[in-house]
Amino acid sequence: MEKRKPIIVGNWKLYKNIQEAIELATAIKNVRQSLPHLEVGIAPPFTALHAVAKRLEGSNVIVAAQNCYFEEKGAFTGEVSPMLLADVGCTHIIIGHSERRQIFGEDDALINRKLKAVIKQKLTPILCIGEHLAQREAGQTFEVVERQLLGALKDIPTEQVRRIVIAYEPVWAIGTGKTASTAQAQEVHQFLRKLLVEHYRDAAERVRIQYGGSVKPENVSGLMAQPDIDGALVGGASLGPDSFIGILRYER
Numbered sequence: 001m002e003k004r005k006p007i008i009v010g011n012w013k014l015y016k017n018i019q020e021a022i023e024l025a026t027a028i029k030n031v032r033q034s035l036p037h038l039e040v041g042i043a044p045p046f047t048a049l050h051a052v053a054k055r056l057e058g059s060n061v062i063v064a065a066q067n068c069y070f071e072e073k074g075a076f077t078g079e080v081s082p083m084l085l086a087d088v089g090c091t092h093i094i095i096g097h098s099e100r101r102q103i104f105g106e107d108d109a110l111i112n113r114k115l116k117a118v119i120k121q122k123l124t125p126i127l128c129i130g131e132h133l134a135q136r137e138a139g140q141t142f143e144v145v146e147r148q149l150l151g152a153l154k155d156i157p158t159e160q161v162r163r164i165v166i167a168y169e170p171v172w173a174i175g176t177g178k179t180a181s182t183a184q185a186q187e188v189h190q191f192l193r194k195l196l197v198e199h200y201r202d203a204a205e206r207v208r209i210q211y212g213g214s215v216k217p218e219n220v221s222g223l224m225a226q227p228d229i230d231g232a233l234v235g236g237a238s239l240g241p242d243s244f245i246g247i248l249r250y251e252r
């Protein structure tokens with residue numbers, strides 16, 4: 001079985017104007033070649049995507065969007081489709097981030113429609129799932145991530161599931177400085193892998209599962225050493241060149 005290539009993506013959220021985005025993208029582009037064992041990506045805000053994609057042309061750095069709508073075109077004021085995101089140079093789209101679920105009310109059914117739209121456009125979705133603190137404390141972590149995973153993947157055939165990247169992000173670890181311990185993270189990743197084996201046998205060993213939630217240069221190596229952790233989705237620490245490059249250079 002071919003080894004899964006790790007994938008580390010920086011999610012810039014609502015930060016960085018065009019100028020700042022180009023500067024940070026350039027710093028990442030400059031180190032990208034020294035990291036052939038990795039896939040490296042960034043998810044700037046919509047307004048900087050085009051400029052960043054142009055700057056990164058030929059660099060092999062993935063340009064991802066942070067969200068999209070499921071329709072291709074139409075009277076949907078304020079929305080952006082996978083088709084338009086492909087047009088500006090995106091190859092990946094983050095779907096179902098916990099901030100989308102929490103602040104914008106996205107549910108598994110909507111996330112499922114968005115995933116299908118991303119796949120239809122031949123882009124790669126990065127599907128985020130993860131439990132809240134209260135759910136973890138109530139012992140519901142597995143139940144929650146199972147519902148989110150299977151709900152998001154509903155009616156998506158195994159050949160398509162193979163290409164999806166999953167990001168397990170415990171909500172209590174996002175932006176809080178609290179990382180899941182490597183053992184806590186691996187436990188959930190292993191559970192997700194088992195679910196994939198049960199439901200999408202032929203895809204299960206291929207699907208990359210990133211960990212997200214306060215990943216930093218100091219904790220990334222331990223996380224990446226876990227057998228079912230295949231990368232990281234990084235928020236805060238992806239906003240500066242030193243910390244993000246520090247993460248990309250994790251000890252192997």
Ligand code: PGA
Binds near residue numbers: 169177213215237
């Ligand atoms: P964080 O964010 O690294 O700042 O915790 C992770 C994310 O929201 O994807």
